[in-house]
Each structure stands twice: as structure tokens, then as C-alpha cells.
Amino acid sequence: MSDRFQVDLAGMVDLLSRHLYSGPQVYVRELIQNAVDAVTARRALDPEAPATIRISTGETPAGEALVEVVDTGVGLTAAEAAELLATIGRSSKRDPSLGLGRAEFIGQFGIGMLAAFMVADRIEVRSRSAVLGAAPILWEGRAEGTFEVTELAANEGGAAEEIPVGTTVRVIARAEAAHWLAADTVLGLAREYGSLLPFDISVLVPVDGDEPAWRRITEPELPWRVEYRSRGERSAALAEYCERTFGFTLIAAIDLELPVAGVSGVAFLLPQAVSPGSGQHRVYMKRMLLGQRIDRVLPDWAFFARAVIDTETLSPTASREQLHDDELLMTVRDALGAQMKQWVTETLRSPSGLARRVIEVHHLALRALAVTDPEMLELVAEVLPFETSDGVMTLAEAAARGEIVYTSTTEAYRRVAAVARAQGLAVVNAGYVYDADLLQRLGSRGGWRVRELESADLVQILAVPSLARELEVADAVARARDLLETDDCDVIVRGFAPDSVPAILLRDAEGEHRRDLDRERDEQPDLWGGLLDGFAEERAARTRTLVLNDDCEVAQRLLAAPAGEVFAAGLRSLYLSAVMLAGEGLRGSETTAFSGALGVLLGAALGAPTGSALDRDQGNDDGPQRPEEER
Ligand SMILES: Nc1ncnc2c1ncn2[C@@H]1O[C@H](COP(=O)(O)OP(=O)(O)OP(=O)(O)O)[C@@H](O)[C@H]1O
Numbered sequence: 001m002s003d004r005f006q007v008d009l010a011g012m013v014d015l016l017s018r019h020l021y022s023g024p025q026v027y028v029r030e031l032i033q034n035a036v037d038a039v040t041a042r043r044a045l046d047p048e049a050p051a052t053i054r055i056s057t058g059e060t061p062a063g064e065a066l067v068e069v070v071d072t073g074v075g076l077t078a079a080e081a082a083e084l085l086a087t088i089g090r091s092s093k094r095d096p097s098l099g100l101g102r103a104e105f106i107g108q109f110g111i112g113m114l115a116a117f118m119v120a121d122r123i124e125v126r127s128r129s130a131v132l133g134a135a136p137i138l139w140e141g142r143a144e145g146t147f148e149v150t151e152l153a154a155n156e157g158g159a160a161e162e163i164p165v166g167t168t169v170r171v172i173a174r175a176e177a178a179h180w181l182a183a184d185t186v187l188g189l190a191r192e193y194g195s196l197l198p199f200d201i202s203v204l205v206p207v208d209g210d211e212p213a214w215r216r217i218t219e220p221e222l223p224w225r226v227e228y229r230s231r232g233e234r235s236a237a238l239a240e241y242c243e244r245t246f247g248f249t250l251i252a253a254i255d256l257e258l259p260v261a262g263v264s265g266v267a268f269l270l271p272q273a274v275s276p277g278s279g280q281h282r283v284y285m286k287r288m289l290l291g292q293r294i295d296r297v298l299p300d301w302a303f304f305a306r307a308v309i310d311t312e313t314l315s316p317t318a319s320r321e322q323l324h325d326d327e328l329l330m331t332v333r334d335a336l337g338a339q340m341k342q343w344v345t346e347t348l349r350s351p352s353g354l355a356r357r358v359i360e361v362h363h364l365a366l367r368a369l370a371v372t373d374p375e376m377l378e379l380v381a382e383v384l385p386f387e388t389s390d391g392v393m394t395l396a397e398a399a400a401r402g403e404i405v406y407t408s409t410t411e412a413y414r415r416v417a418a419v420a421r422a423q424g425l426a427v428v429n430a431g432y433v434y435d436a437d438l439l440q441r442l443g444s445r446g447g448w449r450v451r452e453l454e455s456a457d458l459v460q461i462l463a464v465p466s467l468a469r470e471l472e473v474a475d476a477v478a479r480a481r482d483l484l485e486t487d488d489c490d491v492i493v494r495g496f497a498p499d500s501v502p503a504i505l506l507r508d509a510e511g512e513h514r515r516d517l518d519r520e521r522d523e524q525p526d527l528w529g530g531l532l533d534g535f536a537e538e539r540a541a542r543t544r545t546l547v548l549n550d551d552c553e554v555a556q557r558l559l560a561a562p563a564g565e566v567f568a569a570g571l572r573s574l575y576l577s578a579v580m581l582a583g584e585g586l587r588g589s590e591t592t593a594f595s596g597a598l599g600v601l602l603g604a605a606l607g608a609p610t611g612s613a614l615d616r617d618q619g620n621d622d623g624p625q626r627p628e629e630e631r
Pocket of ligand 1: 030035074
């Protein structure tokens with residue numbers, strides 16, 4: 001003999017509330033959805049049937065909080081109520097041959113009613129079926145797991161025939177869940193879930209000093225489907241909708257339309273850059289809100305947009321709060337991505353204020369897009385500005401000048417930019433996320449000559465002087481380092497081209513020079529002995545390095561100069577011209593120091609008295625050249 005499964009209702013409800021749904025608030029959604037499905041079913045039988053849903057809150061005579069949802073839907077017979085309302089997993093909305101939800105209904109799983117028990121102590125369903133001659137019924141279910149069905153005629157005297165076709169669901173709260181049934185909570189939730197549903201749904205709201213009033217919460221049309229007199233009017237309405245729904249002022253709205261998959265919507269471009277992986281979208285399913293943080297609706301690279309879509313075909317998970325990541329979703333995601341790509345291509349190809357703004361704010365997203373898509377790669381190479389040692393330009397512009405040489409980190413770029421600039425070599429800073437990948441891909445396409453800056457380029461750029469020369473200038477270098485200590489700047493001597501540039505300034509954000517020193521020491525451990533160890537330690541503490549060009553006569557003469565005011569003034573002049581060569585402007589105190597130093601040099605040459613800047617340089621650390629802020 002076989003037995004039937006028993007269900008512990010309290011246990012099931014606990015399971016739902018803790019592990020399936022995000023919280024008890026979904027009970028409002030389930031009630032509205034059942035009412036909408038019932039109205040849809042009735043309209044299928046009788047297209048002229050009324051289609052209204054009324055939601056109100058109140059109290060039972062015993063003071064328990066209650067929510068009542070009244071629909072003019074298809075209703076339930078006594079047998080249907082007994083079978084459907086209390087059988088977990090039983091739904092009238094599934095197609096028996098396919099085992100899937102039927103296209104016209106939102107519900108399909110047969111568990112929605114249980115959600116109400118997350119807040120309810122009891123649920124009463126009064127209903128009259130649209131089936132001709134059906135008697136009105138009352139179904140009462142209790143949280144402890146019992147229910148009964150009675151015919152209202154027998155229960156409530158002669159009023160039965162006056163009861164119209166439709167259903168009234170009354171949820172009576174457990175004391176500790178009563179706040180979920182408060183008037184403004186229910187209004188807020190009904191709006192959140194139901195505002196785009198295609199029926200007249202109204203909520204009874206309290207009015208200060210007056211009788212409560214019905215307020216319609218549904219909009220007659222999807223915001224992106226409303227017809228306006230002009231494009232401008234439509235744009236303004238969408239901007240307002242975006243502000244209201246997502247809380248930001250859009251840069252642009254991109255229409256999304258996929259009729260074959262029953263998907264439509266709009267993607268709003270965010271007004272500021274966001275990090276990848278934050279693409280979260282608002283999804284409606286048959287015009288009922290599924291969730292406001294749904295990912296995977298658009299491709300990963302579209303993280304610079306927030307979309308709102310309505311879908312008739314994508315499948316919800318049983319919680320009805322996420323989408324099934326199935327093949328259909330993948331196809332939809334790709335198709336919506338293609339529409340966004342088309343918009344991006346068209347917008348960026350024709351120069352406009354909008355194109356500039358999109359590039360300025362969302363260049364990172366465009367880089368991400370270029371990495372995944374060869375067509376976008378060409379577009380990005382044409383329109384995206386890159387920092388190069390020859391100024392800001394697009395990759396297409398850089399390519400027009402010859403081979404593109406890039407560094408894959410910004411630190412490496414900062415280190416070599418000044419040297420490269422001094423030598424007329426254009427180096428592209430490919431330090432942003434995706435850049436190195438992007439340039440590599442570009443390099444593997446026909447017609448582009450691209451390569452990463454190699455260490456061989458660097459060795460060629462900065463030549464280490466011989467040991468003898470290093471020892472010869474050691475004293476001058478030590479003096480120079482003392483003089484530039486307050487500028488947070490180290491001093492080294494190297495040879496590099498062109499020999500017309502006496503000095504360049506390197507940044508040392510990652511201790512690159514320390515590594516250089518380590519390498520040099522490793523190569524010639526005996527010769528250098530402990531000499532470099534001391535240097536390395538102290539040098540690592542300074543964030544910039546002045547490289548004096550040992551191939552340049554001016555620098556050579558400075559290194560040969562005796563200690564004194566001319567040496568200090570000469571060093572300061574070279575330092576400040578290197579600051580300018582590195583693309584940094586001079587601060588006020590530096591401009592003063594520059595003219596002071598020139599004054600000293602001219603004075604020395606012309607025999608006039610020396611200037612005050614030199615005195616400051618040769619004095620101790622409280623000189624005016626001390627950096628007031630980080631460079
Ligand atoms: N307001 C209503 N009017 C008429 N029938 C209803 C109503 N509410 C519920 N029902 C019936 O009860 C059944 C079970 O409802 P329930 O909400 O548990 O599941 P569902 O809506 O079918 O599926 P889902 O779990 O996906 O919401 C429904 O299939 C429907 O036949």
C-alpha cells in the first residue's frame with residue numbers, strides 16, 4: 001500500500017522565506033500576480049469582462065492587520081479552490097503537455113500562495129468562478145497547515161447571488177509580521193512590483209483628515225513605448241523616468257527591441273564611470289517587476305549602462321527574483337549587446353558633444369568592448385585618445401607617424417616618457433585596464449605595426465657610465481643630491497641621446513630605479529662593493545630622480561664644477577628645466593627659484609653681485625623650493 005507525502009506547512013514556509021525569496025515583501029507581488037493572471041484568464045473567456053484589481057489594508061474586528069486584494073478575474077469553484085490553493089506545486093497556469101508555464105500567465109510554479117504565509121496567520125479566499133452557475137465559495141487556510149472550503153451560500157445566507165465573478169484574497173497577519181501589512185508599505189510594494197502591469201490596479205491610501213482614497217498605481221504603457229509628439233519630448237520623458245527609477249541623470253538612452261524574443265526596453269548611459277562587473281538591470285516579466293539588480297541581461301562590457309527591459313519569453317527562477325541563465329538568455333544578451341554596439345559605433349563615428357562625453361566618461365568600458373570585438377577595436381583605435389610622449393592622440397594618429405611603441409603600465413610610461421620625449425620617440429601609455437590586451441590585438445591585425453617597449457630600448461636610452469667616471473663624479477653627485485633633498489628628488493648620472501638635453505626627470509613610483517641599481521650591483525658585485533648599497537637605500541625614499549646626461553656638455557661642465565653658488569644655481573636650472581620637460585608646470589616658488597638661479601649664473605659670468613636665490617639654495621632645508629604638495 002502506498003501513502004501520500006505529508007507537507008509540514010510551517011517548515012515549507014520557513015524554507016521559502018529563508019532560502020528562496022529575498023524577504024517576506026514578495027507576498028504582495030504574489031497576490032498581485034495571481035490577481036493579474038485571473039483577470040487575464042477571464043478576459044480570454046470574455047474580452048469585455050471588467051479588469052480591475054483593488055488593494056486595501058485594514059484590521060479585523062479583533063485588531064489583526066490585514067491586506068485585501070479584490071480582482072474581477074476568472075474566480076475559483078469549490079473543487080478548484082480545494083485542489084489548487086492548498087496543493088503545493090499545483091498550478092492552473094501550466095501547459096499540461098509541455099510542463100511549462102503558459103505564455104499568457106505570469107505564474108507557473110504553484111507555490112506563490114505559500115509566500116503569503118510568510119506574513120499570514122490565516123488566508124481567506126472568497127471567490128465566484130466565471131463558470132456559469134458556480135456557487136461562491138470561501139477557502140480558509142491557516143499557517144499551522146489546515147484549510148477548509150465552504151460554499152458561501154450556505155455560509156453567508158442569501159447574499160451569494162449578489163457576489164460578482166472574481167476573487168477576494170484576505171491575508172490576516174501574524175502579530176510579529178504586521179508591519180509588512182502597513183498601508184504605506186503595501187502601497188510602496190504594489191507600486192514597485194506592479195506599476196507597469198497592463199490593468200487598472202488601485203490601492204486604497206489614507207488621506208490626511210479625510211476618507212481614504214483609491215490611487216491608481218499602474219501606468220497605461222511601458223515608458224519606452226509611450227508615443228510622444230517629438231523625439232525631444234520622448235528623450236525628456238525617458239530622462240525623467242531614468243532619474244526617478246535609477247536615481248541618475250543619463251548621458252543618453254539606447255532603445256532595445258527584440259520582438260522575436262518578446263523583449264523590449266531601454267539602456268541608460270551612466271553619467272560617471274563605474275567599475276567593470278557592476279552591470280545591474282531592472283527586469284520586468286510580462287510587465288511585473290522581477291528584480292532591480294539583475295545581471296547577465298547585457299554583456300559584461302556594457303557595465304556603463306543600466307537597462308530596464310520587459311520580457312515575455314525569458315524564464316524566471318522559482319523565487320521569481322532572477323532569470324534562468326539559459327540559452328535563450330544568452331541569445332537575448334548577445335542581440336541586445338549588438339544593438340548597443342551599433343549605437344556606440346554610430347555615435348562615436350560622428351564627432352559631437354555626446355560622442356566626446358561618452359568617450360570622456362566611459363573610455364574604460366569602450367576599451368573593454370574593443371577587447372572582445374574586432375570591429376570595436378578599429379573604432380576605439382580611431383576615436384579614443386591615448387596619452388603618448390608626443391601628446392594626446394588616437395592610436396590611428398599614432399600609427400600614421402610610424403610604429404606604435406607602448407608601455408603596459410603607467411609606471412613604466414612615467415619612467416620613460418621624458419626620455420622618449422627628449423629623443424623624439426613616441427611611446428603610448430597603455431596603462432589602463434584592457435590597454436595592453438587591446439594594443440596586442442591591434443598589433444596582430446593587418447596594417448598595424450605595434451610593439452611593447454622592450455628592455456633593450458631602455459638600455460639604449462640610459463647608458464650607465466664607467467666605474468671610473470662614476471667615481472670621478474661621485475662628489476658632485478653627492479652635493480647635487482643634498483641640494484635637491486628638499487625637492488624629494490634623487491640625482492644620478494647616465495648617458496643618453498640626444499646630447500642636447502642636459503637632464504631629465506624620472507618618476508619612481510614603483511622603485512624602478514632601485515631595481516636598476518640592484519641589477520647594476522648584481523652585474524658588477526665586486527667593483528661596486530658596498531658603495532651602491534647605501535645609495536639604493538636612500539634613493540628608494542625619494543619619489544623622483546634627476547638624470548644628468550653625461551653625454552651632454554652642459555651636464556659634464558656642471559659635474560666638473562667646484563662646490564659653491566654657481567654649482568647650486570646650475571643644478572637648480574637643470575632641475576627646473578627637467579621638471580618642465582617632463583610636462584609638469586612650475587609652481588610659483590619654483591619660478592622665483594629659476595630666475596634666482598639664472599641671476600646667479602649671469603652674475604658669475606658678468607661679474608655682478610650674486611642673487612638671493614643662491615643663498616637660499618645653499619642654506620639649509622627651509623628654503624622656498626621645498627615642495628608644498630605632492631607632484
Ligand atoms: N486570485 C485568484 N483567482 C483565481 N485563481 C487563483 C487566484 N489566486 C490563486 N489562484 C489559483 O491558485 C493556483 C495556485 O496559486 P499560486 O500562487 O500558489 O501558484 P501559481 O500562481 O500558479 O504559480 P507561481 O508559484 O508561479 O506563482 C493558481 O494556479 C490559480 O489557479
